Amino acid sequence: MTEFFKKLAGIDRRIIYLTVFLATAIPILTKKTMKIEPLPEVKKAYEYIESLPESSIVMVSIDYDAASMPELQPMLETFLHHAFRKNLKVIMLGHWALGLPLGQQALEDIAKKYNKIYGIDYVFLGYRPGVAAVIINMGKDIKSVFSSDYKYTPIDSLPIMRSVKNYKDIKLLFGLEAGAVGDAWIQYGYARYNLPIILGTTAVMTPDYYPYIQANQVISVIGGLRGAADYETLVEIPGQASIGMLAQSVIHLVIIAFIIIGNIGFLVLRRAKK
Amino acid sequence: MSNIIWTWVAAFFTLAILSFLYKDNPFYKFAEHVYVGSSAAFMVLYVWVFDAYPKLVMGFTEKVGVQRYLLVIPLILSLFILLRFVKPLSWLSVWSISFTVGMAAGLGITGLTQGFLVPQVQASILPLFVKGSTVGETILYTFNNLIIVFGTVFTILYFYFSREHKGVLGVSSKVGITILMITFGASFGYTIMARISLLIGRIYFLLHNWLRLV
Numbered sequence: 001m002t003e004f005f006k007k008l009a010g011i012d013r014r015i016i017y018l019t020v021f022l023a024t025a026i027p028i029l030t031k032k033t034m035k036i037e038p039l040p041e042v043k044k045a046y047e048y049i050e051s052l053p054e055s056s057i058v059m060v061s062i063d064y065d066a067a068s069m070p071e072l073q074p075m076l077e078t079f080l081h082h083a084f085r086k087n088l089k090v091i092m093l094g095h096w097a098l099g100l101p102l103g104q105q106a107l108e109d110i111a112k113k114y115n116k117i118y119g120i121d122y123v124f125l126g127y128r129p130g131v132a133a134v135i136i137n138m139g140k141d142i143k144s145v146f147s148s149d150y151k152y153t154p155i156d157s158l159p160i161m162r163s164v165k166n167y168k169d170i171k172l173l174f175g176l177e178a179g180a181v182g183d184a185w186i187q188y189g190y191a192r193y194n195l196p197i198i199l200g201t202t203a204v205m206t207p208d209y210y211p212y213i214q215a216n217q218v219i220s221v222i223g224g225l226r227g228a229a230d231y232e233t234l235v236e237i238p239g240q241a242s243i244g245m246l247a248q249s250v251i252h253l254v255i256i257a258f259i260i261i262g263n264i265g266f267l268v269l270r271r272a273k274k
Numbered sequence: 275m276s277n278i279i280w281t282w283v284a285a286f287f288t289l290a291i292l293s294f295l296y297k298d299n300p301f302y303k304f305a306e307h308v309y310v311g312s313s314a315a316f317m318v319l320y321v322w323v324f325d326a327y328p329k330l331v332m333g334f335t336e337k338v339g340v341q342r343y344l345l346v347i348p349l350i351l352s353l354f355i356l357l358r359f360v361k362p363l364s365w366l367s368v369w370s371i372s373f374t375v376g377m378a379a380g381l382g383i384t385g386l387t388q389g390f391l392v393p394q395v396q397a398s399i400l401p402l403f404v405k406g407s408t409v410g411e412t413i414l415y416t417f418n419n420l421i422i423v424f425g426t427v428f429t430i431l432y433f434y435f436s437r438e439h440k441g442v443l444g445v446s447s448k449v450g451i452t453i454l455m456i457t458f459g460a461s462f463g464y465t466i467m468a469r470i471s472l473l474i475g476r477i478y479f480l481l482h483n484w485l486r487l488v
Contacts, residue, residue, distance in 0.1 A: 017295045024470070024477050028488055070475020071468065097320035098313060127324040132381040148328055187389025188381075203468035207461045214422070215397030217389070224464065225471040243488075244474040251470050 002272045005265035016258070023254045027247040033238060034246050038230035041213065045198045045220040046234040049079075049172065054087045056171040057164055061185065062094030062103035064178035068202045069102060072176045074228040074241035075200035077106050079174055082235045084114035084121070089160050091170075093125040093146065095134070095181045100127055103176075104150075119158040126150035131184045139167050139193040167193040172219075176200045182209060186217050200227065285484040288476050326352075398426045425453045 038046070052058070060079065064072045083090055092107050094100045104124050111122050118124075125146045128134045137145045142164060148154050155161040163169060173195050175185050182199045189195035196219055201209055203224030212218045222231055225248055228241035290305035330352075333345050355370040357363045400423055404415035431443060432450030439447045482488040 014296060020473070021477070024473055025481065028474070028478055028481055031488055067472070070478070071471045097317050097324070100320070127320055128329075129321060129325055132385060133377070136381070148332075150324070152328060152332070183390070184385070187385035191385070191389030191393070203464040203471060204461075206464050207457070211394060211397070215393045217393055224467055225474065226467070240475070240478055244471065244478060247474050247477075248467070248470060251473075252467070255466060255470075 002268060005268045008261065008265050009269065019254065020251060023251045024247045027250045028243065030246070031243070032246055033242050034249065036229050036233045036242065036245060038234050039227065041220045042222050042227050042230035042234065045222055046082075046231065048196075048198065048219045049082055049086070049088075052086065052088060052171050055089060057089045057091060057160070057169055058083055058172045058174060059170050060090060060092045060103065060107075061173060061175040061181070062092065062099050063096050063181035064102075064176050064202070065096050065099035066102065068099075068178035070240070070244070071202050071225050071228060072178065072200055073102060073106065074225075074239050075222055075231060076103060076176055077110060077239065078228065078231045078235050078237055078241075079200070080106060080110040081237050084110060084116055085235075087121075088171075090122040091125060091160070091164070092122070094127055095131045095184075096178070097127050097129075099178075119153075120160055123155070123158055123160050124150050125155075131181055132188055135184055135188040136192065139189065139195070141166055167195040170195060173197045174200065177205055177209075178202045179205070186212055190217050198222070200231075281483050285480060288480060292476070398422060424449075429453050 049058075060076070062076070080090065090107065090111075092103055094103055107122060107124060111118070116122055126149065128145055134145055142161075143155060146155060149158065167173075167189065173185060173189060175182050175197060177199050178201075182201060182205065185195070185197055185199075190197055197217075198219050198221070199209055199212075200222045201224070203226075206221060206223030206227075209218070209221045209223075213221055222228065225241050225244055229245045232239050232242050287305045287308070290301040293299055294302040330345060330349060334342060337345065351370045351373055354366045356367075358367040400419040402416070402419060402423065404412065404419055406412040406415050428446050428450035430450070432447040432454065434443070434447070437443055478488070
């Protein structure tokens with residue numbers, strides 16, 4: 001028994017990496033999905049978006065980059081499908097310069113599928129540095145921060161922006177958060193201007209945002225790949241997040257098995273030393 | 275055709291980065307340097323295209339009167355920060371930094387107080403008994419509130435260092451540290467989930483977009 005655990009303790013880390021790779025790749029290759037029962041937080045977010053009247057204006061904030069793409073891109077794509085299907089009007093901007101092209105690409109691709117017209121049904125404002133100052137000033141007047149869209153078209157000439165002055169005209173802020181910009185949206189957008197907020201967060205950030213749900217400072221939070229899969233299920237557009245859930249479950253079981261074996265090994269070897 | 279080429283480029287860089295798991299190698303080094311260089315260049319370009327040019331350069335041509343002259347202030351502060359590279363004048367960059375720090379501190383204090391501290395304290399003041407429509411609901415809601423109220427109090431007590439943690443304070447702070455450990459455990463669990471999600475994303479890309487097996 002002791003010998004077995006000694007060998008296990010000295011196992012090459014590359015074998016562990018290979019095991020993790022196989023445990024991830026095989027479930028994806030099977031193309032099987034698992035039954036997903038959406039979490040109450042995701043249902044709440046979905047129901048709020050469903051309750052918005054047609055032509056309501058929603059704002060999407062791209063606050064992530066390629067490193068968080070597997071978790072947040074499926075959320076963004078599902079939200080855009082949801083919004084355009086309901087004929088909501090979308091204003092997109094962002095605080096992470098490196099992630100904005102991901103948002104723009106998804107916006108243009110999905111808008112095309114629903115025959116939406118740029119400037120009437122959606123607009124891409126782009127990026128301005130200075131997170132807090134940008135959020136606060138948009139609460140007073142969006143045009144003071146974004147006088148033009150990303151192509152330098154004056155926003156007064158875009159029909160979608162003619163009815164928008166500040167957050168009073170925005171029915172929802174959907175923020176995709178890989179860092180602390182979500183806090184800024186809450187601390188300035190909600191606290192000062194009562195901007196209704198739903199956040200899509202990476203799993204790393206999710207626990208940090210739960211206190212805001214409890215304090216009713218956000219409508220809800222969609223957390224990690226699980227949250228994305230839940231949202232895809234509710235919108236009935238299964239995508240990458242739903243496919244990834246089986247792999248996620250398998251690899252979690254593998255990690256739990258590693259932790260249990262590692263701890264048993266540690267205890268056995270410690271006892272043997274004594 | 276261009277899509278295929280870019281998919282192959284992305285697949286190459288993905289594999290180059292993952293190859294570090296085997297051991298450090300030139301492919302990994304190459305991918306790392308390309309990433310750092312292109313990200314920095316992209317960031318500079320974005321700040322110019324989305325901020326400096328439309329707000330400052332176009333501002334000078336479009337704005338009139340006082341609003342135009344006000345743009346001189348950010349222009350000067352921008353030039354000052356660049357003077358960090360000119361040794362005799364590098365002290366001028368402190369002015370720009372002071373402006374940024376002062377503004378960030380002011381915004382941070384008001385934001386944290388108004389948007390975090392006060393609402394979170396308010397949300398922690400809860401009734402210790404909640405009557406639900408069933409006995410089960412009553413137990414659940416009451417239990418939840420007890421966790422929030424006493425969890426907050428005991429955790430704060432753990433950070434009270436003006437007295438030795440003995441007696442009632444000792445027991446309370448032990449409960450506090452237990453709650454903290456549970457919180458760290460939940461955060462760590464979520465972190466593992468996030469990292470695995472990234473791996474799933476990359477493997478899905480390789481199998482779906484590149485090899486077209488899925």
